[in-house]
Amino acid sequence: MTGPEPVVAREPQGPTGEVEATLLTYLLRHADDNLVLSQRLGEWISNGPELEEDIALANVGIDFLGQARAIYTHAAEVEGAGRTEDDFAMLRPEREFTNCLLVEQPNGDFAQTMARQLFFDAYQLSLWEGLSRSQDATLAGIAAKAFKEARYHFRHSSMWVIRLGDGTEESHRRMQDGVDAMWRFTAELLTGDAVDALMVDQGIGVDPATFAAVWRSRIDDVFAAATLRVPDDPYQRMGGRTGFHTEHLGHLLSKLQWMQRTYPGLEW
Amino acid sequence: MGEATTTAADREAVRAVLRQVVDPEIPVLTIDDIGILRGVEFEGATVVVTITPTYSGCPAMDLIKDEVTAALHGAGHADVEIRTVFSPAWTTDWMSTEAKHKLNEYGIAPPQPAGAERTPVLCPRCAADTTHVVSEFGSTACKALLVCDACKEPFDYFKEI
Numbered sequence: 001m002t003g004p005e006p007v008v009a010r011e012p013q014g015p016t017g018e019v020e021a022t023l024l025t026y027l028l029r030h031a032d033d034n035l036v037l038s039q040r041l042g043e044w045i046s047n048g049p050e051l052e053e054d055i056a057l058a059n060v061g062i063d064f065l066g067q068a069r070a071i072y073t074h075a076a077e078v079e080g081a082g083r084t085e086d087d088f089a090m091l092r093p094e095r096e097f098t099n100c101l102l103v104e105q106p107n108g109d110f111a112q113t114m115a116r117q118l119f120f121d122a123y124q125l126s127l128w129e130g131l132s133r134s135q136d137a138t139l140a141g142i143a144a145k146a147f148k149e150a151r152y153h154f155r156h157s158s159m160w161v162i163r164l165g166d167g168t169e170e171s172h173r174r175m176q177d178g179v180d181a182m183w184r185f186t187a188e189l190l191t192g193d194a195v196d197a198l199m200v201d202q203g204i205g206v207d208p209a210t211f212a213a214v215w216r217s218r219i220d221d222v223f224a225a226a227t228l229r230v231p232d233d234p235y236q237r238m239g240g241r242t243g244f245h246t247e248h249l250g251h252l253l254s255k256l257q258w259m260q261r262t263y264p265g266l267e268w
Numbered sequence: 269m270g271e272a273t274t275t276a277a278d279r280e281a282v283r284a285v286l287r288q289v290v291d292p293e294i295p296v297l298t299i300d301d302i303g304i305l306r307g308v309e310f311e312g313a314t315v316v317v318t319i320t321p322t323y324s325g326c327p328a329m330d331l332i333k334d335e336v337t338a339a340l341h342g343a344g345h346a347d348v349e350i351r352t353v354f355s356p357a358w359t360t361d362w363m364s365t366e367a368k369h370k371l372n373e374y375g376i377a378p379p380q381p382a383g384a385e386r387t388p389v390l391c392p393r394c395a396a397d398t399t400h401v402v403s404e405f406g407s408t409a410c411k412a413l414l415v416c417d418a419c420k421e422p423f424d425y426f427k428e429i
Contacts, residue, residue: 059409062323141355
């Protein structure tokens with residue numbers, strides 16, 4: 001299935017223009033991942049199963065938001081068209097967002113949230129470690145910090161998946177249900193495309209397929225301790241990277257972007 | 269200020285001003301203690317201060333920028349530019365022994381060495397090593413919440429990173 005063209009810079013300048021245009025696309029997809037998941041985690045604030053988790057999810061979310069802001073700001077510099085981090089976050093419609101489908105899925109119960117989080121954290125550990133060696137110095141700096149934060153995120157989500165999986169009959173059932181619901185969105189994390197390929201060529205990006213095996217072994221280790229099984233269903237859903245989203249992103253963005261949609265140009 | 273050349277003494281004078289700027293969440297520590305302040309340079313008459321965030325999403329950074337600007341304006345520098353860098357990545361290892369001592373006195377357990385397996389955190393009130401983690405994410409992103417099994421008091425631990 002083909003999709004719309006990836007988001008490109010407004011004024012490519014020639015051969016280096018193509019690299020910059022692709023870099024912009026590359027940066028935006030990772031910033032979008034973080035922004036969308038940050039928004040999802042924010043939905044738990046005041047709704048957490050216990051006070052400590054209310055705070056924990058908010059803190060993980062704020063790490064994601066800070067990383068997203070730094071990447072959007074860098075993307076704006078790369079694009080050089082005068083846009084800001086706010087423009088990227090608040091003024092792009094759904095088809096221009098290139099986050100992976102996993103992060104836009106609803107929170108569901110706490111177990112589903114932890115399943116989504118585990119899969120994403122295991123992915124970001126490898127992603128940020130690789131990107132900390134990027135030839136793009138700004139991206140490398142952001143990634144080096146994000147990697148350290150991802151270690152705490154992964155510790156948190158894996159601990160919960162183990163506790164819930166190897167818990168009561170109900171917690172185990174909910175945890176397995178959460179895994180089953182989120183599994184179909186994991187292949188997209190670990191599948192490289194033409195954008196990744198060009199970025200790898202330039203020494204800027206990482207091909208996620210190169211760490212698919214590491215990702216899987218992290219998940220297998222957690223599942224073994226959690227007495228959980230990988231779902232049998234081979235069905236995988238993709239499309240986020242080219243702007244084809246599940247229904248959920250529309251609702252999420254309508255809340256995130258509500259102020260600008262209702263009062264265009266509103267400023268503090 | 270407005271001179272063709274600035275001296276090391278000028279830069280040191282600015283640093284001395286900035287060493288008075290405290291972390292808004294942990295007022296016993298200055299931004300120098302924590303390692304947020306990374307550099308001071310003059311570009312003509314403009315004072316350029318380089319800072320780095322502790323955690324990517326630290327919400328105190330805007331306030332810290334305001335306080336840095338206010339402090340420098342108060343010291344007579346009209347032109348101030350603040351640059352935020354992410355590299356090298358901030359680490360708790362940059363915190364001085366003195367700063368860690370101040371933290372402990374304040375009631376926050378200071379960070380252990382980054383990259384090493386965490387050993388039992390000592391209670392800042394009674395110094396017992398029988399403490400346990402309630403949550404890795406405490407009142408701020410940089411702190412974890414622990415409880416002392418001896419004196420029963422909860423306390424924050426500045427996470428090693």
